[in-house]
C-alpha cells in the first residue's frame with residue numbers, strides 16, 4: 309500500500325492572486341480552508357488539481373476554462389486565468405514532499421501568451437540528510453523551437469514543452485532510483501480530484517459500471533452500488549453515517565435496479581417507506597456523496613471537497629467531521645475541504661484547530677495562514693467555540709462591546725472588512 313508523505317506542501321509562487329510566499333501544507337488528517345469570499349480557497353484547490361495533472365503527464369492544451377470546452381482538466385479562466393494579473397506571463401507552482409528519510413522539492417513554471425502555453429522551467433531536487441542533489445533541471449532554450457536544456461543530459465527521451473519532464477518519467481521508462489522514488493512519491497497525486505457535489509446532478513440513474521465518483525457526484529448511485537459489491541464493510545459505514553443525517557428513524561441504503569444496468573440510490577426509513585434519489589433531500593444526497601467518496605478513495609490519496617457542509621443542518625456538523633476523520637484514518641487518506649460553516653468550526657476540538665487554514669488578503673496577495681500562526685490564536689482557542697465568535701462578527705458586522713484586543717476579523721477572515 310502506498311503511504312502518503314508525512315508532509316505535502318503546495319507552494320504558490322506565481323498563481324492567480326496569491327502572495328509569492330503562499331503555501332498550503334497537508335500534514336493533518338483534515339485541512340479546513342476558511343475565509344471570506346474571493347480569498348483564494350477555490351484557487352488553491354485548482355492549483356492542486358493543475359499540479360496533479362502536470363505530475364501525471366497531462367498536456368497543457370488539455371487544460372481549459374470551465375463550462376464545456378471539452379478539456380480534460382477544467383480550471384476557471386483556463387491557463388491564461390492562472391497567470392497573476394501583474395503584467396507578467398508566467399505562472400509557477402511547487403510541491404514539497406517530506407518523509408522521515410528525506411525530502412523532494414519540485415518546481416514548474418509555465419509561460420502563457422498569445423501563442424499558447426509552454427513549460428518554461430522545471431526542477432526536481434532531492435534532499436537526503438545534508439546532501440542535496442538535482443535529479444533534473446530543465447530550462448527552455450532561447451527562441452521558438454530551441455528546445456530545452458536538460459541537466460543532467462537527457463537519457464534519450466524527447467522533451468516536449470507541452471507536458472512536464474516529471475510526467476513523462478511517470479509514463480516512460482526512466483529507470484534511475486530517483487525517478488522511481490519520485491514516481492512513488494507522487495502517486496498520491498494521481499487520484500487528485502476536487503469534489504463539488506451538486507444534488508441536482510445526482511437525482512438520476514447511473515450506469516453501474518461508472519463506479520469512480522465523478523467530481524460533481526452525478527454517478528453517486530453507481531459508486532455506492534459498486535461499493536456495496538466490493539467493500540460491504542465500507543458500505544455499512546456509509547449507511548451508519550447516513551442514518552444519522554435525515555430527521556427520520558434508522559435508514560437503510562438500497563438501489564432501484566433498471567434492466568439496462570442503470571441503478572439509483574434509495575433510502576429506506578424504519579417505517580418501510582422508500583425514497584429514491586429523485587426525491588431525497590439535497591443535504592442527504594450530498595452527505596451520501598461525501599461518505600461514498602471517503603470509502604471509494606484509493607488508500608494513500610487526498611480527498612478534496614468543496615464546501616463540505618453545504619446543505620447540512622448545523623446540528624449534523626459534528627457527525628460529519630467525526631465521520632470524515634474516522635473514514636480518513638481507516639482509508640489512510642487525508643481530506644482537504646473548504647467550509648463557510650461556523651458549525652463545522654465549532655465541531656472541532658482545540659486539538660483539531662491545527663486543521664484550520666485561514667485564506668485572507670494580505671499586502672502582497674492572498675495568504676494561507678495556519679490557525680496557530682495567527683496573532684491571538686491562543687486567545688480564541690481558550691475561548692473555545694470558534695464558530696460562535698465568527699458568526700457574531702459576521703452577523704453584527706460591528707465589534708461587540710466586550711471585544712478583546714484581538715482582531716477576530718483578521719483571525720478568522722470573516723466579519724466586516
Ligand SMILES: Nc1ncnc2c1ncn2[C@@H]1O[C@H](COP(=O)(O)OP(=O)(O)OP(=O)(O)O)[C@@H](O)[C@H]1O
Nearest residue numbers: 324325345346347348349350351389390391392393
Ligand atoms: N489571475 C489572477 N490574478 C490575480 N487574482 C486573481 C486571478 N484570478 C483570480 N484572482 C482572484 O481570486 C478571486 C477568486 O478566488 P476564489 O474563487 O479562490 O475565492 P474563494 O475563497 O473560493 O471564495 P468563495 O468563498 O466565494 O468560494 C478573484 O475574485 C480574484 O480576486
Ligand SMILES: [Mg+2]
Nearest residue numbers: 349350351646
Ligand atoms: Mg470558492
